[in-house]
Amino acid sequence: MEFIDYYKILELDKSADINAIKKAYRKLARKLHPDLNPNDSQAKAKFQQINEANEVLSDPEKRKKYDKYGKDWKHADEFEKGGYQRSPYENNSGGRQERKSNTGGFGGFEGGDFSDFFGSMFGGQGGGQRSGKVKYRGEDFNAELKLDLKDVFTTHQQTLSVNNKSIRLTIPAGVENGQTIKIPGHGNVGANAGPNGDLYITFLISNHTKFKREGNDLFSTVEMDLFTAVLGGDITIDTFDGKVKLSIKAETQNGAKVKLKGKGFPVYKKEGIYGDLYITWQIKTPVNLSEKEKELFIELSKLNKDGK
Amino acid sequence: MENEKLIPVDQFCKHYNIEFSFINTLTEFGLIQITRIEEIPCIPYDQIKDLEKLIRLHYDLEINVEGIDAISHLLNRVDQLQMEMKLLKNRLRLYENEE
Numbered sequence: 001m002e003f004i005d006y007y008k009i010l011e012l013d014k015s016a017d018i019n020a021i022k023k024a025y026r027k028l029a030r031k032l033h034p035d036l037n038p039n040d041s042q043a044k045a046k047f048q049q050i051n052e053a054n055e056v057l058s059d060p061e062k063r064k065k066y067d068k069y070g071k072d073w074k075h076a077d078e079f080e081k082g083g084y085q086r087s088p089y090e091n092n093s094g095g096r097q098e099r100k101s102n103t104g105g106f107g108g109f110e111g112g113d114f115s116d117f118f119g120s121m122f123g124g125q126g127g128g129q130r131s132g133k134v135k136y137r138g139e140d141f142n143a144e145l146k147l148d149l150k151d152v153f154t155t156h157q158q159t160l161s162v163n164n165k166s167i168r169l170t171i172p173a174g175v176e177n178g179q180t181i182k183i184p185g186h187g188n189v190g191a192n193a194g195p196n197g198d199l200y201i202t203f204l205i206s207n208h209t210k211f212k213r214e215g216n217d218l219f220s221t222v223e224m225d226l227f228t229a230v231l232g233g234d235i236t237i238d239t240f241d242g243k244v245k246l247s248i249k250a251e252t253q254n255g256a257k258v259k260l261k262g263k264g265f266p267v268y269k270k271e272g273i274y275g276d277l278y279i280t281w282q283i284k285t286p287v288n289l290s291e292k293e294k295e296l297f298i299e300l301s302k303l304n305k306d307g308k
Numbered sequence: 309m310e311n312e313k314l315i316p317v318d319q320f321c322k323h324y325n326i327e328f329s330f331i332n333t334l335t336e337f338g339l340i341q342i343t344r345i346e347e348i349p350c351i352p353y354d355q356i357k358d359l360e361k362l363i364r365l366h367y368d369l370e371i372n373v374e375g376i377d378a379i380s381h382l383l384n385r386v387d388q389l390q391m392e393m394k395l396l397k398n399r400l401r402l403y404e405n406e407e
Contacts, residue, residue: 030369035361036379039390137360177401178394212402219402 006053006066014067018058025054041142138188138197147171149207153240153266162186162199169201174216174268177205211240216275218264221282224248229283239263239277246279254283313353314343320351326363333373334362339380 007014010024028050030036037043056062056073065073143162155173159166167186175181180202187197212219222237232250236243239260246258257280264275289297321328331351334340340359342349351359365371365379 026370030371033364033369035364036383038383038386137357177398207401214399214402 004049006057009049009053010057012057016057018060021054021057025050025058039142137195138190140187140197141199142202143199144202144204145171146204146206147175149205149209149211149213152203152205155271160201167199171203172269173266174270175203175205176215176268177203179203179268209240210238211277213265216265216267218275218277219280220277221280223284224252224281225284226286228252229254229281237279240265252281252283254281256281314345314350315353315356317342317349317351320359324360324363326367330363330366330373334359334376337373337377339373339377 007016010016010021010028012020012024016024029047032043032047032050034040034044034047037047056066062073069075141162143160145158145160152171152175153173155170157168157170159168161167165186167183169183180200183199183201185196186199190196207213210220218240220238222235224235227233228235228248229252230250232248232252234245235248236245240263244260244263246260257278260277260279262274263277267273267275286293317328317331321331331340331342331349335342339362340351340355343352344350362376362380365376366373371379
């Protein structure tokens, strides 16, 4: 576990008095509060740390135990009952133990157990000026769900595990990359019988297909041989969910685009409605020409001297 | 409106242990909308989440209503910019190799 120094978290000296702790906590809370840093998981994690640090350091009893026992401060009562005076210096030195109060010595502190304190956060007991049992809705949870573009072409169901609870989720076709949906009531449990928070799921959609997606439209580049481009003809192309045969007009230019209406991506929550597919033609110049073919191209170029 | 869930302000204040005047000030600043049903001021249910946030900013972080007003504007802008960034990132993917 990573060493966690509550004093360092609150940017304080170990000799800081209660007013300095309060001031430091308020200053950092204003900077890192989740309400002021939406969708910022780093700020949220730091906010949880300053809350925990404040919980301990602003309580004289807990602070005393923390200063004395470091990582084991939560077991201070057990140590004291057993007449055992443990020092944070004890872990690695193996020799004589001598504890100096408020001088540090957090070397053996493992910390990291912030979750023990979450119950008192997010309004549970934090509102210093308000008293009594205030019902609060639980904290909202945020989760990310990685899907492939192919997965979101059709509506499907998926079971997610969030905080050890299984949630059966219907993922509607046409969900966008980065889109967030709300699952009401699947967040943290409310404080003092308040309602549960909500679960927000953000979809991270990766695309390993040859199609590019923008909104409901798909884009694809398709190669076409020179002869079909010049003379016209039929060509079979891939759409996202199958193949279609297209008639090519004679004298089709390289980079020309065609729109296939309704062959794009499903529109979110509008069943049966699809965006469009845009095909860009990429005309392949013939290679490895035979002598005969070269002759014919030379003849063509002579016929086409003005370079139209 | 008739189907909308409404909570009387005095009941809300009692429940959250906050002053009625705080709700009034938020209303004056246009941060929340109060609906009157037979002269009883009520808060629409769908505003509770935002209102809880304003309560936390005021009571937990000791930010005054002027500050909350400024923060709300800035958070709205952050929200808009995040949406725009998301849209642009998705558009950028059109031009990137994703392999």
